[in-house]
Amino acid sequence: MTGVESPAYVPGHGLLQGRTAVVTAAAGSGIGGATARRFLEEGARVLISDAHTRRLKEHEAELGREFPGAVTAMPCDVTDEDQVQALFEAAAAAHGRLDVVVNNAGLGGTSDLVDMTDDQWSRVLDVTLNGTFRCTRAALRAMRETAGGVIVNNASVVGWRAQAGQAHYAAAKAGVMALTRCAAIEAAAYGVRVNAVAPSLALHPHLVKVTSAELLADLTEREAFGRCAQPWEVANVIVFLASGYSSYMTGEVVAVSSQHA
Secondary structure, three states, X not given: OOOOOOOOOOOOOOOOOOOEEEEOOOOOOOHHHHHHHHHHHOOOEEEEEEOOHHHXXXXXXXXXXXXXXXXXXXXXXOXXXXXXXXXXXXXXXXXXXXXXXXXOOOOOOOOOHHHOOHHHHHHHHHHHHHHHHHHHHHHHHHHXXXXXXXXXXXXXXXXXXXXXXOHHHHXXXXXXXXXXXXXXXXXXXXXXXXXXEEEOXXXXXXXXXXXXXXXXXXXXXXXXXXXXXXXXXXXXXXXXHHOHHHOOOOOOEEEEOOOOO
């Protein structure tokens, strides 16, 4: 199948003007970094975090040159509860309130289940599912006090469909979907919305490094457009879910792909 060309980059429209946001795993060129940039383009003030301190500082400097005064950074390993608490306390202290949280942190890997070690399983679950739980819990505690806010979790189409070698990642992302739905029901009582995106392939340099060319080609062929998504295309959907345009949506998992199942 011949791939359809990527569309032109969409300019910001002020959809998050005046909002404050936290985006995890936002140091690189993937979905987190693209989301931070899109939020800034839409008028938000953004606290970016990541476990990779050097890349985080580099990205903060890059974004700061384009959006002076609107972006700050703080290292955070989402598997460490103390670091998660410090991140959300810093966000509240800096801005007085927290409007949007994007839980993007996740960890993949490929291993057939029969050969998978306990450590491989636990590590992926701890970053991808438990990390999302820790950050969602911290965000809800902050947002409950101000009676409002939006949480957007990053799931995956692998949470719906089977893929060899991905049992740990698929289980974690399916868990993120279930966590999103349950959190949404609880959070509605104090005016907080919780949704998720489920991308398939969003092409960026790190993905190319850790994925074989053969697998990328196979997964790309499954896509309706015959190409991978650009990270900013996923970020656009996250912007929508964070904005007032999705004010009656909660507990939803939105596929950013043709591969719903």
